[in-house]
Amino acid sequence: MKKVFLIIPFLFIAFVSCELDNYDAPNAKIFGKIIDIDTGEPIPQEILEGSRIDYIELGYESSTTQQLRFKTDGSYRNDLMFSGRYHIQARRGNFFILPPDTIVVKGETEYNIETRPYIRVKDVNYSIVGSNVEASFKIEQLTNTPVKSIALFADQNPNVSYSLRQRATILDINMMVDAEDIFTIKMKIAPFKDIVAKGKPIFYFRVGALASGVPEAKYNYSIPESLEIDYDNLPPEEPGIIGNVLDDCESLAGWNSDFSLSLDTDSKQDNFSIRAEGTGVGIFQKNFAPFNTGVNKKDGVFAFSLYISDTSLINMEGADNQIEISSSGQPDLNELSWQITPSLNLNNGWNDMEFKLDDARVTGGDIDLSSVNFFRFYHTGIKGPMIFKIDNIRFY
Structure with missing residues (x-):
């Protein structure tokens, strides 16, 4: 009897193994791209946790949703499919979502997804200017919500992106953009030496732009490009602007104007100026929060960069105008003006x-230069539509 009991389990295992071996192996393949329907070009994608394709094989009572991921060039491929009918949908990406589609997969099947990206990053140009890598580009916005941020990513891997980067400059702009506006993002070269200390390293760069108001939106990208950085032969570094910075004009937060305000990449320092x-x-x-200028009234200077589109539209004589700073949080009290x-x-x-602070008009008592918290520039003599820009407000 012992032999019988020993043989039966082995026979059972053998029968089960044969039954498992009788399942069909994958016999089909699927491949394709996600394509911009207007340009015919693939929509560049994120490398990690990026856009995905959900698919369900039909004809079974209980079918689970399976997933594919796009490559950075917008392509995808799965060589382990079963012939049959599938529901398929690209989701959680940087493109307008299409309804699920029903397709038949048999043999080697090409299935391209045609839609539109939320944003097109166009006319990208990289250069080394002084101690920075600079990327200039245009944005074609296809959503009706503001562009949340623009970014420059760098990595030694050609798949550089938001999720795979060794360096990044990310700028929150939260604005509607014009397709002809040229943006510039600067990235300092010095931190690259923490990655590769010397020589002529090659890094890959990629510009991204992120739409707002879209759940689970991913960055839209340019194509990655390589750039050799020769540490020993960099162009001369531009001299820095001296002073204790009251506002670097890299954000619109807290700013007010009778004009329409936006960020502008035409700047004198860093990435942005404020445009009115x-x-x-x-x-x-x-x-502002109280700011210690670090200067005294006798020797101190208040300085900033000011862009004027057309000086002929400003009445320079007789019109009421002032540039004001105060420590009272308002005009006409503890104020200096010019x-x-x-x-x-x-x-x-x-x-x-x-x-010069010593040349200023004093109104409402002495200013506390260790606690400056207000700035205003107004002019009653503006004779037509104008563009003003301001950058790098500082004391020295």
């Missing part, structure tokens, strides 16, 4: 504005 476009009296105004006059010789384009 339109007509009105109040051009720039902001309340006027815009013809003697400043303002030009179209960028102007370096420098005002």
Whole structure:
């Protein structure tokens, strides 16, 4: 009897093994791309945790949803499929979602997904300027919500992206953009030496732009490009702008104006200036947390960069205007002010504005230079639509 009991389990295992071996092996393949329906070009994708394809094989009572991931070039492939009918849908990506489709997979099946990206990143150009890598580009916005952020990513891996980067400059802009606007993002080269200390390393760069108001949206990308950084032969570094910075003008937070405000990548320092476009009296105004200027009234200077689109549209004589700072959080109290006059010789384009504190008009008592918290620039003599930009507000 012992032999019988020993033999039966082995026979049972053998029968089960044969039954498992009788399942069909995968006999089909599927491949394709996600394509911009307007340009015919693949939509570049994220490398890790990026856009995905959900698919369900039909004809079974209980079918589970399976997933495929796109490659960075917008392509996908699965060589372990079973012939049959499937529901398929691309989801959680940087493109407008299409309804599920029903397809037949048999043999080697090509299935391309045609839709539109949320944003197109166009006309990308990389250069080394002084101690920075600079990327200039345009954005074609296809959503009706603001662009949340723009970014420059760098890595030694050619699949560089938001989820695979050794360095990144990410700028929150939260604005509607014009397709002809040129954006520039700067990335300092010095931190690259923490990755590769010397020589002529090659890094891959990629520009991204992220749409707002879209659940689970991913960055839209340019194609990755390589750039050799020769540490020993970098162009001369541009001299830095001196001073204790009250506001670097990299964000619109807290700024007010009668004009329409936006960020502009035409800047004098770092990545942005603040742009005021339109007509009105109040051009720039902001309340700050109390700021210690680090200077005294006798020797100190208040300075910033100011862009003017057309000086002929400013009445330089007789019009009420002031540039004001105060430590009271408001005008006319503990305030220093200066006027815009013809003697400043303002030009179209960028102007370096420098005002000696000792030359200022004092209103409402002495200012506390260890606690400056208000800035305003207004002018009643604006004669037509104008563009002003301001950057790098500082004391020295």
